[in-house]
Amino acid sequence: MNEATFMGVPRSRIDWSPRIDYAKCNDCLECVEFCPHQVFEVREAEMPKLIVKNPGNCVVFCRACAKTCGVDALSFPNKNQTTLLIKQVRKEMGGR
Amino acid sequence: MKDTARDSVQATENLKHSGTNGVYAILPCNGLDKAAGAVSREVALQLAERTGSEILCPVFYRVAEARYNRLAGERPLLVIDGCATRCASKLAAENGLKASKKLTVTEEAKQRGIELGDALRLDEAGCSLAKALATALLDAEAVETAEQKAATAFPEHFEYETYQKDKFLFRLPKSGFFFNENDVWVLADGNRARVGLTDYLQQTLSDILFATPPAVGTVVEQFGELGTIESAKAVMEVVSPVTGKVVAVNQALAASPELINQNPYEQGWLVELELADFEKDRELLLDFAGYLPVLKRKVDQFQVR
Ligand code: SF4
Numbered sequence A: 001m002n003e004a005t006f007m008g009v010p011r012s013r014i015d016w017s018p019r020i021d022y023a024k025c026n027d028c029l030e031c032v033e034f035c036p037h038q039v040f041e042v043r044e045a046e047m048p049k050l051i052v053k054n055p056g057n058c059v060v061f062c063r064a065c066a067k068t069c070g071v072d073a074l075s076f077p078n079k080n081q082t083t084l085l086i087k088q089v090r091k092e093m094g095g096r
Numbered sequence B: 001m002k003d004t005a006r007d008s009v010q011a012t013e014n015l016k017h018s019g020t021n022g023v024y025a026i027l028p029c030n031g032l033d034k035a036a037g038a039v040s041r042e043v044a045l046q047l048a049e050r051t052g053s054e055i056l057c058p059v060f061y062r063v064a065e066a067r068y069n070r071l072a073g074e075r076p077l078l079v080i081d082g083c084a085t086r087c088a089s090k091l092a093a094e095n096g097l098k099a100s101k102k103l104t105v106t107e108e109a110k111q112r113g114i115e116l117g118d119a120l121r122l123d124e125a126g127c128s129l130a131k132a133l134a135t136a137l138l139d140a141e142a143v144e145t146a147e148q149k150a151a152t153a154f155p156e157h158f159e160y161e162t163y164q165k166d167k168f169l170f171r172l173p174k175s176g177f178f179f180n181e182n183d184v185w186v187l188a189d190g191n192r193a194r195v196g197l198t199d200y201l202q203q204t205l206s207d208i209l210f211a212t213p214p215a216v217g218t219v220v221e222q223f224g225e226l227g228t229i230e231s232a233k234a235v236m237e238v239v240s241p242v243t244g245k246v247v248a249v250n251q252a253l254a255a256s257p258e259l260i261n262q263n264p265y266e267q268g269w270l271v272e273l274e275l276a277d278f279e280k281d282r283e284l285l286l287d288f289a290g291y292l293p294v295l296k297r298k299v300d301q302f303q304v305r
């Protein structure tokens, strides 16, 4: 099975990953410690220190790291739009 | 723990749980650095005034464990966290206390569309939120048992395929179940369905300390939040595999969340829903044959942290 798919849809076509609100983030790095998928990257000497390095590693519809963030700095795309898009792509692919 | 010891602990837990009448031992966040802390404290005060519940001061707790541990042993424990840092929950866990109810102020505020702001003193919005939360908690307690439609009789045992890695054994029911890639299963019977975690999710979380199902009557969408599960490691959102209305929650989990660890497909199920359109949901679900390779891939990457 190809690893980079979700429900048969290429992962690269699905826009799902955490968005960091830098006005709120205090670099506590709880989210980084929590996520086992290497989605985030910590850059010690740079600003901002925390970035979403590998959005494609993020599990589609997972929002788990948001629960670890004490200042509520993480948000996600709209799940209904994402669902619709996935269904649409599946249809296109089925029609080939 | 020996079985008999566990049974008697369980009996006490059940007793404690059924006879609450809203009288709790309350362990609130008392954070002075965030608005949510002031709201937590106010919710605790409201409940204490209205029900005779007793408040455990988290700061005093650090120096006087014995007294509070006794109190928490006598009454069901309500833990009120201000924010996702969950200091109060962590304090309870450190002291081996088992919560029978939990509340996170920032989550509740978000659900109600209330901005808490930066002011550290309780303002009017915070005060009315605290009042609303206390009232909601007491109301929920009153209707909870009344509203719960009898859980449907789903089979009690299933046949499993197993997949093993090191000392971890992952079970997967062979037929009838559907799964989302977020490791949550659904078993439908007509327009009624049962939902729970897969063995994979249960194992990655390890010892489950608390399950917070949505209230009966809540409508959830496919891939929306269907409550949370808390372990020593983390709080995990349950990603709903279906769209529907919650009609029953597994009440045994309040006293014995470890049922999820023992068997998340049988006694450890989470909620029952009235399905909106299962055919439509199924388009984005996997059956046994579809989920098995996903499970294997995840297990092979799985690292015990
Ligand atoms: S948990 Fe929140 S505040 Fe902490 S680093 Fe992550 S985004 Fe920033």
Ligand code: SF4
Residues within 6 Å of the ligand: A017, A018, A034, A035, A036, A037, A039, A040, A057, A058, A059, A062, A063, A064, A065, A066
């Ligand atoms: S949503 Fe889940 S997979 Fe994505 S970054 Fe957060 S914890 Fe990791």
